[in-house]
Amino acid sequence: MSEIGDAAATAFxxxxxxxxxxxxxxxxxxxxxxxxxxxxxLLGLPLGALLAxxxxxxxxxxxxxxxxxxxxxxxxxxxxxxxxxxxxxxLGEFGLLFTPTAMVIAQTVLVTPIVAALARSAVADLLEDxxxxxxxxxxxxxxxxPILLWDARYRLAAACLAGFGRAAAEVGAILIVGGNIxxxxxxxxxxxxxxxxKGALAQALAxxxxxxxxxxxxxxxxxGLARAARRIEG
Amino acid sequence: xxxxxAPVVGPEPGPLLPLRxxxxxxxxxxxxxxxxxxxxxxxxxxxxVLGPNGAGKSLLLRVLHGLVAPDRGRLRxxxxxxxxxxxxxxxxxxxPVLLRRSVRGDLAVAxxxxxxxxRERRARITEALALVGLEGFERRAARTLSGGxxxxxxxxxxxxxxxxxxxxxxxxxxxxxxxxxxxxxxxxDLRARGVTIVMSTHDLGQAxxxxxxxLFLWGGRLVEAAPASRFFAGPExxxxxxxxxxxxxx
Numbered sequence: 047m048s049e050i051g052d053a054a055a056t057a058f059x060x061x062x063x064x065x066x067x068x069x070x071x072x073x074x075x076x077x078x079x080x081x082x083x084x085x086x087x088l089l090g091l092p093l094g095a096l097l098a099x100x101x102x103x104x105x106x107x108x109x110x111x112x113x114x115x116x117x118x119x120x121x122x123x124x125x126x127x128x129x130x131x132x133x134x135x136x137l138g139e140f141g142l143l144f145t146p147t148a149m150v151i152a153q154t155v156l157v158t159p160i161v162a163a164l165a166r167s168a169v170a171d172l173l174e175d176x177x178x179x180x181x182x183x184x185x186x187x188x189x190x191x192p193i194l195l196w197d198a199r200y201r202l203a204a205a206c207l208a209g210f211g212r213a214a215a216e217v218g219a220i221l222i223v224g225g226n227i228x229x230x231x232x233x234x235x236x237x238x239x240x241x242x243x244k245g246a247l248a249q250a251l252a253x254x255x256x257x258x259x260x261x262x263x264x265x266x267x268x269x270g271l272a273r274a275a276r277r278i279e280g
Numbered sequence: 281x282x283x284x285x286a287p288v289v290g291p292e293p294g295p296l297l298p299l300r301x302x303x304x305x306x307x308x309x310x311x312x313x314x315x316x317x318x319x320x321x322x323x324x325x326x327x328x329v330l331g332p333n334g335a336g337k338s339l340l341l342r343v344l345h346g347l348v349a350p351d352r353g354r355l356r357x358x359x360x361x362x363x364x365x366x367x368x369x370x371x372x373x374x375x376p377v378l379l380r381r382s383v384r385g386d387l388a389v390a391x392x393x394x395x396x397x398x399r400e401r402r403a404r405i406t407e408a409l410a411l412v413g414l415e416g417f418e419r420r421a422a423r424t425l426s427g428g429x430x431x432x433x434x435x436x437x438x439x440x441x442x443x444x445x446x447x448x449x450x451x452x453x454x455x456x457x458x459x460x461x462x463x464x465x466x467x468x469d470l471r472a473r474g475v476t477i478v479m480s481t482h483d484l485g486q487a488x489x490x491x492x493x494x495l496f497l498w499g500g501r502l503v504e505a506a507p508a509s510r511f512f513a514g515p516e517x518x519x520x521x522x523x524x525x526x527x528x529x530x
Contacts, residue, residue, distance in 0.1 A: 172380075175377065176377060176379070178347060178373065178377065179373070179377035180393075181347055182345060182347060182370075182371040182373075183389075183390050183393040183394070184367075184393060184394070185393045189393075193379070193389060196381075197379055197380040197381065198380075275380075277421060277424075
């Protein structure tokens, strides 16, 4: 018990001293997770809207794939991206393995299905509600997209936050493709895994506090969004 | 944000009415939901569609607005251009569908969809809200209004589109008596402004107050089409007599 107490005290000292290595790890974590979330939003929001609005051959299969993608085990994604980026892989010539870019790619693969699936359900619910009204105004299907995306904005933002939460807390995929290289590809989650393994509990705890703060901020943002949505949506 | 809508801009709609409905049939799963309806809607009249549940009232209104395509039969309007026809009609649902936006934003989407220029929208919105007694509600979230106010807003939205023909599907079915009277007053006002109205209702008192013509549907068939005075004085058919007496024959 006292070991945990000592570790916590050391953790606070590290945080208060703004230990440069710790800050670099936190910064890289945020850059990788935010980058992956931004890419996932760019890909997933239009994909989700398309799946909700348009009817085309293969749509059912795509919906199934996206829904399945929500539950992809990170290590499986890590392995797939590793195989793609490794020297012998199809994208090996770009030399991306064990770089932050590889970590962003892996997390984008993980997060895009989450954003797309939540966006699809948000836009589909709204369309169900709006369909006859928009049709009665003579608005064609494609022209409904901007209206639906704007009116679903709070749920779409919540979808992106859910994606960010997944990315920030994820360790398996980035450990495989990033390699957890000190000063280069070490993030909060990979560092926690490493430090805990080494028995360096203080460093691990300090990182865990920061990670918890990030997750807490996301969890505070989601109900805030919901309240804002209720004010507008009634 | 209203979004850039594919403009449905056309020239000012020509005369829509009279609208002749000829042999309208809608089928689903082998059942005839509308069975050979033929009638004519004249301009500047208020026509009330009556009939028990399942008679096809809502479906008929949706076919008249182009929301449901008939399996057979046709609608002949005075103006043959389909785009201009659509611009000249508006629809109000039993349960108003309001966007997750401000009152002004909700109306602006409808006006943008009809190609009303941006500079004209504000004036139209102000005028339409005044008509239904919702002055000063522009910035309120549309869906936070009361049930009555929401339906008044739906009427304002319909009026802002300057329709020649306004179709309403049981517009007061879920409203209290005060909100219902307000809707009836607005409809009377719209009729005085030259709007032709076709509405369905279950409220016979309302039908007596508003209708000039009555279409009485029974099991998807039009069993009686008559001026309201004649219909309420003594309908010809057995079904309509029973309906007015509150007894529904099998």
